[in-house]
Amino acid sequence: MYPFRIVTLLVIIASTVFSARAQSSSNDRPPLERIISVDLRNERLGNALKIISREGRFNFSYNSDIINENSPVTLRVDRTPVREVLTQLFRNAISFRSRGNHIILQRAEAPEEAPKSFILDGYIIDRQTGQRVSQVSIYEKTTLASTVSNPYGYYRIKLSTDIPTVRLEVRRKYYFPETVAIPNRQTHTLRILLTPSPLQPDLQPMAVRRSVDTTRPAPIVPQPMAVAVPVDSVPEPKTGPTLWDRSKSVVEETSADFADWFKSTKQAIHDANLAGDTLHRYVQFSLFPFVGTNHTLSGRVINEYSFNLVAGYSLGVRSVELGGFLNMVRGDVEGVQAAGFANIVGENTKGVQAAGFINGVRGNVVGIQAAGFGNTVIGTVRGIQGAGFYNMTLSDMPNSVQAAGFGNIAVRSLSGFQLAGFSNFTGSDMNGFQLAGFGNITGGNISGFQLSGFSNLAIKRLSGWQISGFLNYAGEVERGHQIAIINIAGASETTPIGLLSYVQRNGYRRLEISTDELMTANLTFKTGVRRFYNIFTGGSNLGIAGKPLWSLGYGFGTAFNLGRTWMWNIDLTGHVLSAPDRFYWDELSSTVRLSTAIEKKLGGRLALAFGPAVSLFISDFTQNKPSTRFDVPIFRKTDAYFNTFYSGWVGFHAALRITNKN
Secondary structure (H helix, E strand, O other): OHHHHHHHHHHHHHHHHHHHHHHHHHHOOOHHHOEEEEEEEEEEHHHHHHHHHHHHOOEEEOOHHHOOOOOEEEEEEEEEEHHHHHHHHHOOOEEEEEEOOEEEEEEOOOOOOOOOEEEEEEEEEEOOOOOEOOOOEEEOOOOOOEEEOOOOOEEEEEEEOOOOOOEEEEEOOOEOOEEEEOOOOOOEEOOEEEOEOOOOOOOOOOOOEEEEOOOOOOOOOOOOOOOOOOOOOOOOOOOOOOOHHHOOOHHHHOOOOOOHHHOOHHHHHHHHHOOOOOEEEEEEEEEEOOEEOOHHHHHHEEEEEEEEOOEEEEOEEEEEEEEOOEEEEOOOEEEEEEEOOEEEEOOOEEEEEEEOOEEEEOOOEEEEEEEOOEEEEOOOEEEEEEEOOEEEEOOOEEEEEEEEOOEEEEOOOEEEEEEEOOEEEEOOOEEEEEEEOOEEEEOOOEEEEEEEOOEEEEEEEEEEEEEEOOEEEEEEEEEEEEEOOEEEEOOEOOOOEOOEEEEOOOOEEEEEEEEEOOOOEEEEEEEEEOOEEEEEEEEEOOOOOOOEOEEEEEEEEEEEEEEOOEEEEEEEEEEEEOOEOOOOHHHOEEEEEEEEEEEEEEEOOEEEEEEEEEEEEEEOOOOOOOOOOOOEEEEEEEEOOOOEEEEEEEEEEEEEEEEOOO
16 A cells, blocks of 8 residues: 555645746746636626636736626636636627736727727647747838737737738748738738647748638627627647747847848847748838838848938848948848948949948849949859948959049959059959058969069969069069069069069079189179179188288179080179278278179089179279289279279189089
């Protein structure tokens, strides 16, 4: 017997706990949403209200003058919200609302003789489980009147009586869509059943279920009277999670949706539930997003013309959209879009965008963007971007132009023009023209021109021209030229022009130690390409008396490959010489040398070079021609007018060189 008693005790305890939890859960609801079961048979209305309040654990508040407490009523309901119980009890003769833990009863207002609107309300029910479904979108296509069911599945929508055909569209994510025809344009309660869709989404379009509201509102009577109500036809709720219980809420799933920051919860629910519905309007007017002729459904409406006094929000625009401050479109825009501050588009734009501050497009742009501050496009651009500060495109720009006061960015390829006051950047290939006040950068190949005040960079191949005030860099120069103070290339098939050019793979480089008739020792570096290279040189007489202490020089040269291990070069250099035996800035002189030499490689990277040189010495009257080891005089001249002394001679040049492979 003991095991039986123990089992019985456990069952009683479990039942008590479950009942307490269920009651506690019910009490957490507002009074009108609490679930009760009552069985009233010819009960006085006053007693009926006490039974209902006791079952729902709330209190009624009403004026006894409007309630005939002695009226007999008959009502039987099982697990039904208090709202439905009161609707069936009073049949629209009494209105009710909740405040705190009280339900306030009031006399219902007499209906107008020719009402301009009527109200539908009721609950959305899961057809399979009998559970009430929250976050359901209900709307009417003609007027765009809409609502959303509350957390307990209750909805209430006001509709115009002037609509020729009234149809309610009912949408909920993870449920089949429903269309309900409403033939009776009077205020009444309508319960709507939804069928869950499969967990795995069907790739085929879902068919919209169509039904007709067969509810016949009972005539309004001056006071409550006994009414026989049939047993609730809704199936008993089933245990276990519903399809919606196994998924996230609509709001959670759309938290990352475009422009979600300005949407209310209701609007976010509409956007998620109506993902398969697209509405069209010829023209719409709005004051703010969702405050206009398209109401809270504006995020699902494509407008031919859209006019926003301050700001607007829509699914799409087909001709013109004007906004005093801001235009926001979730889908595509075709035509003209203009705003005092910004235009924001979630998909593609085709036409003209003009904004006082910024334009932003998440898709592609075909046409013109003009902004006082900047333009940003995540997709491709085919057209023109013009901005006071910046333009940025995160994808390709075929046949396009970017012009900005500060900078332009094309993250991928560009075919066209970039014009900027400071800098241009193209992440991949560029076919066209880049002009910037400071610098241009291209991450891929260039076929065209780069022109800047400071620097140009082409990470890969250059087939065109780079011209800058200071620096050019290219991974490989295939055609065209580099012109700047400093030119750097990984390889070059053409001749760079500048004061310093360096070509890594196929360039010309020589580091040499040499002697000549004037200076005992010289250290010289030559860099560039064989056709044209730069020369940096310095010399010293190692303290020999009567000779210049040092010299510094710069020049240009060209070299000819004679085959096998022989080469011939011609160099033109200019040198600054110190005075013999001392150094004063006001006693410097200069020499211009034209030298030529035959180079013979010895093996490895060593080579010997020897040849003649012609020198022109220039100084003032205080300095004579410096002493040399050996020379053949050519001329000697004094110019009294310019206070200058000239002297020319033929000397020699002998060097040991360290060469690169070329």
